[in-house]
Amino acid sequence: MDNSGKLAAERVWQRQRLWSLAADRAKRGVGRTRTVGLSLGIAAALLATAAAQTAPWSSVAGRVLAFLSAVAAGLAPLAAIRSGPSALRDWTRLRSVSEALKGEVYVFLTGAGPYRDDGEAATLLDRADRIDAEAADLAHRYTSDQPPPAVRPLPEVSDVDSYAEVRVSGQIRDYYRPRAELMTRRIALIRRAELGLSALAVVLGAVAGAFGVQSASVWVAAVTTVAAAVTAHAAAARYAYQQLEFSRTAAELDSLLARRAVACAPTSEADDQFVEQCEQVISVQNEAWMAKWTATAA
Numbered sequence: 001m002d003n004s005g006k007l008a009a010e011r012v013w014q015r016q017r018l019w020s021l022a023a024d025r026a027k028r029g030v031g032r033t034r035t036v037g038l039s040l041g042i043a044a045a046l047l048a049t050a051a052a053q054t055a056p057w058s059s060v061a062g063r064v065l066a067f068l069s070a071v072a073a074g075l076a077p078l079a080a081i082r083s084g085p086s087a088l089r090d091w092t093r094l095r096s097v098s099e100a101l102k103g104e105v106y107v108f109l110t111g112a113g114p115y116r117d118d119g120e121a122a123t124l125l126d127r128a129d130r131i132d133a134e135a136a137d138l139a140h141r142y143t144s145d146q147p148p149p150a151v152r153p154l155p156e157v158s159d160v161d162s163y164a165e166v167r168v169s170g171q172i173r174d175y176y177r178p179r180a181e182l183m184t185r186r187i188a189l190i191r192r193a194e195l196g197l198s199a200l201a202v203v204l205g206a207v208a209g210a211f212g213v214q215s216a217s218v219w220v221a222a223v224t225t226v227a228a229a230v231t232a233h234a235a236a237a238r239y240a241y242q243q244l245e246f247s248r249t250a251a252e253l254d255s256l257l258a259r260r261a262v263a264c265a266p267t268s269e270a271d272d273q274f275v276e277q278c279e280q281v282i283s284v285q286n287e288a289w290m291a292k293w294t295a296t297a298a
Contacts, residue, residue, distance in 0.1 A: 006154075008121035009105055012128045013154055016101035022141040023094035030091055033082035034236060041229045044073035049222040053215055093135050100131045103279050106167045109157040112275040116268070160271040164260060168253050168278050176250035183243035190234040197227035252281045 047069035055062025108115045108124045115123060132139070157163050201223045208217035260266065260274050 002121075005108070005121045005124075008124050009108055009154055012101055012108075012124060013105050014151065015128065015132070016098055016105065017152055019094060019098035019101060022138075023091060023098050026087065026091035026094055026141070030083045030087050033079045033087075034233065037076050037079035037083070038229055038233045040072045040076040040079060042226050044069050044076060045222045045225040045229070047072060049218055052218060090138060090141065094138060094141060097131055097135045097138075099282070101128055103282065104128055104131070106155060106157060106163060107275055107279060109155060110160055110163040110167075110275055111158075112160060112163075112272045116272070160266075160275060163275060163278075164257060168257055171282065172250045172253050176246045176253070180243050180246035180250065183239045183246065186237075186239045187234075187243060190230065190239065193230050194227055197223055197230065201227070249281060249284075253278060256281070 047065050051062045051065035051069055054065055104124060104127050107113055108120060111120075114127075117123075155166050157166050201220050204216045204220045204223065207213050208220065256274065256277055263270060266274070
C-alpha cells in the first residue's frame, strides 16, 4: 500500500471512529432511558400499594406516597419517549454507517475485491463518501461538540491471511461470542427475576387466602405489575434475539475460516470470494439487527 492509500485508509478509519462513538452515545442514551422507565414503573406500582397500606394509620404518609406514585407514573411515559422510534432509528443508522465504513477499510487493507486494481485509494474514498451520504441527516451526531477521539492505528491487515486472523477470528473471539454469552447471562437473570416475582406473588396470595391477611392480597397486584414490567423490558431489549444472532454469526464465520484452512493453495479469486463472504455474513447480521430494531420502533 502506497502513501496515498495509507492516508485514505487513515482518513476513513478515523471517520468510522466518529460514527462508532456517536452510535455508542445513542445506544447509552436508549439504555439509560429504558432503565429509568423501568425503575419509574416499578416505583409507581410499589408506592401506590404502600400508600394504600399506609393511609389507615397515617394519612399524611399515605398522601405523600400516593403523590410520589403519581409522579413516577407520570414521568415513566416521558422516559419512554427518549427511547422511542426516533431514538432507535438514529442509533441503528449510526451503527450501520460505522460498520459499513469499518468493512470498507478492512477490505481495502486486504487488497481484495474492488481494491485489486489501480486507484484503490480513490475507490475507497468514493465508497466511503456514498456510505456517509446515506446518513447525511445524522452527520451532526458525530460532528458535535464532543472532544475528538484519540487517533487509532489502522488494523494490522495487509493480506487475506492477516484479514482472516484480525478481522474474522478477532470478530468471533472478541465480539460475537462474548456478546452471545452476555445475552445468555441477561436472559438467565431476567428468568430468575420473573420466577422469583411469580413465586412471591403465589406466596402472598396463599398467605392472604389461608390466613386472611388482606394486606398481603393487595401486594399481589403490585408484584404482578413489577413482573410484567420486567418482562416488557426484556422483550424491548430483545436479549434472546441478540443471543441467537451473535451465536449464528460466529458459527458462520467459523465455518468460513475452516473451509479456507482446508483449501489447497487459494487463488486470488478464492481469496476475493472468502473476503466477500465474510463481509456478507457480518453485513447480514448488522442488517438483520437493524431491521429488527427499526421494526420494533415502527
